[in-house]
Amino acid sequence: MKAWILEKQxxxxxxxxxxxxxxxxxALDNEIRVKVLVCGVCRTDIHIAEGDLPLKKSPLILGHEIVGVVDETGKGVKKFKIGDRVGISWLHSTCGKCSHCLSGRENYCSDFQCTGWDADGGFAEYTTVGEDFALSLQGIDMEPEDIAPLLCPGIAGYCAFKLTKAKKRDRLGLYGFGPTAYCVLRVANHLGIDVYVSTRSPRHIxxxxxxxxxWAADAMKEEMPCTLNSAIVFPPAGVLVEPALCHVKIGGIVVLAPVSMSTIEVKNYSKNFWGRDVRTLYNVxxxxxxxxxxxxxxxNIRMGRQVFFFEELNEAMILVKKGKIEEPNAIIKVADDWSLG
Ligand SMILES: NC(=O)c1ccc[n+]([C@@H]2O[C@H](COP(=O)([O-])OP(=O)(O)OC[C@H]3O[C@@H](n4cnc5c(N)ncnc54)[C@H](OP(=O)(O)O)[C@@H]3O)[C@@H](O)[C@H]2O)c1
Ligand SMILES: [Zn+2]
Ligand SMILES: [Zn+2]
Structure with a gap:
């Protein structure tokens, strides 16, 4: 098969x-093999390619926003059959035996393996994954190009949202308005939750x-109109944490989504922090x-995407790195349609 490989960062x-x-x-035992239709480009792919994150295997096939169709099943596979449409996200596998895995909190498993980092990913014609970690796309009537970006920012945003425990008629604050926050806003609306967005750029507002x-404005400049039940901070800007805590009422929850964060300083613990719960998003x-x-x-959550040919992967990643693509997401088209063979 044709594949893009990374040997040296x-x-x-x-x-x-x-x-x-x-x-x-x-496809071995409980694995499925997936014919890749499209795979989205994520900033994490660039961090791995450039060496900001260590190279865990070489050669490595990057890509963890994979949409495709099952074309081979291992002998032990029960959940999928050939022809099923599936998605593969950042979560490639976990141990399945530890207390975290056994309690449905596999995000904390110390053996959390990532697609396109620990295991080969989707910038290839085919890829494999254990059936327990493939996501069924049956009944999801969307173009593969629209599904792919949901598999990283979408799922991460949803896991952050679940940590807020927000429920109908709650007031949820979102700090920063990138693709992840966009997905959370759409989900929250769907569930009858009122969303208050603090972001700087007029375009995002x-x-x-x-x-x-x-409500949408820059809450560092304009006063938040009411207290919130919960909030999520998306950008890795520690300076946003105390304002988010302050805007959340006593008993509320603040979720920090980033994987890294600049220094967090809380100047007024008693007024702004005391009585709030702080949680962090740790994998999905x-x-x-x-x-x-x-x-x-x-x-119908659609984020906007620019589609590139398979051969254009390097160019697409350079454009994403420079922030020069026209849409929020770059999607690589690997195959033309869902057909097998
Ligand atoms: N923990 C996990 O397992 C996990 C998994 C996946 C993703 N994530 C995290 O989820 C987050 C979501 O990323 P994203 O791609 O949606 O975009 P993002 O990094 O959250 O940025 C979104 C927007 O936030 C605003 N922003 C950036 N810096 C800011 C600052 N210093 N002050 C105020 N606003 C600022 C910008 O909009 P304006 O210009 O409009 O202000 C930016 O476009 C990332 O932090 C990522 O690390 C975590
Ligand atoms: Zn990603
Ligand atoms: Zn485990």
Whole structure:
């Protein structure tokens, strides 16, 4: 099969990914093999390619926003059959035996393996995954190009949202309005939750209002109109944490989504922090991924994407790195349609 491989990390401008022929993987035991239709580009792919994150195997096939169709099943597979449409996200596998895995909190498993980092991902014609970690796309009537970006920012946003425990008629604050926050806004609207968005750029403020935020402005400059039940901080900006805590009422929850964060300073503990719960998003949970896809299918969550040919992967990643793509997401088209053979 044709695949883009990374052997040696380097700046994207040096085109570290090479398009080569490699043996097509086989589906073992409880694995399915997926013919890849599309795979989205995520900033994490760039961080791995450039060496901001360590290279865990070489050669490595990147890509963890995979949409495709099952074309081979291992002997032990029960949940999927050939022809089923599936998604593969960042969660490639966990141990299945530890207390976290056994209590449905596999996001904390110390053996959490990531697609396109620990295991080969989707910038290839075929990829394999254990059946327990593939997401069913049955009944989700959306273009594969629209599904792919839901598999990373969408699922991560939904897992952050679940941590807020927000319920109907609650007031939820979102700090920063990138693709992840957009997905949370759409889900929250669907569930009857009022959303208050604090972001800086006029473009994001406008987008938040168009997509149903009851209030959107820069809360560092304009006063939040009411207290919130819960809030999620998306950008890795520690400076946003105390304002978010302050806006949430006593007994409320603040979720920090980033994987890294600049220094967090709380100047007034008693007024702004005392009585609030702070939680962090730490990887994703499979059942929540599946739950999110079903909501996305019903509510038509579409993020905007620019589609590139398979051969254009390096160029697409350079454009994403420079923030020069026209849409929020870059999607690589690997195959033309769902057909097998
Ligand atoms: N924990 C996990 O397992 C996990 C998994 C996946 C993703 N994530 C995290 O989820 C987050 C979501 O990322 P995203 O791609 O949606 O975009 P993002 O990094 O959250 O940024 C979204 C927006 O936030 C605003 N922003 C950025 N810096 C800011 C600052 N210093 N002050 C105020 N606003 C600022 C910007 O909009 P304006 O210009 O309008 O202000 C930006 O477009 C990331 O932090 C990522 O690390 C976590
Ligand atoms: Zn990602
Ligand atoms: Zn485990």
């Amino acid at each position: 380097a700046k994207m401008e040096g085109r570290p990914l090479k398009l080569v022929d490699v043996p097509t993987p086989q 406008e987008e938040a209002k168009i997509n149903g935020a009851v 949970i499979k059942t929540e991924g599946q739950e999110f896809l079903s909501i996305a299918g019903k509510t």
